[in-house]
Amino acid sequence: MDVDYDAIVIGAGHNGLTAAALLARKGQKVLCLEKNSSAGGMAITRELFKGYKHNVGAWVLLVFRDEMIKLLELEKYNLELIRPVSSYCVFGDPADNCFIGYVDQKKIGKHLFKDHGLRAIIGLARLDKALKKI
Ligand SMILES: Cc1cc2nc3c(=O)[nH]c(=O)nc-3n(C[C@H](O)[C@H](O)[C@H](O)COP(=O)(O)OP(=O)(O)OC[C@H]3O[C@@H](n4cnc5c(N)ncnc54)[C@H](O)[C@@H]3O)c2cc1C
Numbered sequence: 001m002d003v004d005y006d007a008i009v010i011g012a013g014h015n016g017l018t019a020a021a022l023l024a025r026k027g028q029k030v031l032c033l034e035k036n037s038s039a040g041g042m043a044i045t046r047e048l049f050k051g052y053k054h055n056v057g058a059w060v061l062l063v064f065r066d067e068m069i070k071l072l073e074l075e076k077y078n079l080e081l082i083r084p085v086s087s088y089c090v091f092g093d094p095a096d097n098c099f100i101g102y103v104d105q106k107k108i109g110k111h112l113f114k115d116h117g118l119r120a121i122i123g124l125a126r127l128d129k130a131l132k133k134i
Pocket residue numbers: 010011012013014015016017033034035036039040041042043056057058059060061062063
């Protein structure tokens with residue numbers, strides 16, 4: 001059987017799926033090939049233990065263009081974005097105050113000032129500056 005495609009997308013990670021969906025919407029005949037038995041790539045959720053679903057790679061939305069929700073009609077498929085309050089927490093010694101990596105910059109500022117002092121604020125600002133270079 002001969003089948004013609006306008007585009008063949010290799011890999012059904014979120015980028016491949018997005019590319020395939022957008023091409024299909026433009027009326028292209030698209031084939032998306034995936035080597036694994038399920039789609040999703042590194043953004044997949046798997047049942048690692050019976051009854052417990054877990055991320056196996058990416059665990060939080062780091063970069064996301066909100067316009068994609070509308071473009072791909074994700075709400076129609078019940079996508080619900082959960083905006084986390086914090087993205088990490090460092091405990092240290094039991095006697096230490098833990099450091100909570102709040103997503104909200106004002107909250108992190110208040111937390112640092114109240115629980116860790118000026119040195120920690122300066123340290124985090126330096127780390128942030130160094131990371132931005134990368
Ligand atoms: C450990 C880890 C943690 C991460 N955490 C985060 C996070 O928290 N937040 C975040 O935003 N990003 C995170 N990332 C990055 C994020 O996972 C990637 O940016 C994202 O998955 C890239 O999507 P993609 O569709 O380009 O590729 P992938 O998700 O890698 O998908 C590629 C797909 O192509 C398939 N494939 C490959 N070769 C072939 C072939 N020859 N034939 C057929 N199919 C093929 C693969 O099986 C896979 O399904 C993390 C990455 C890693 C490795």
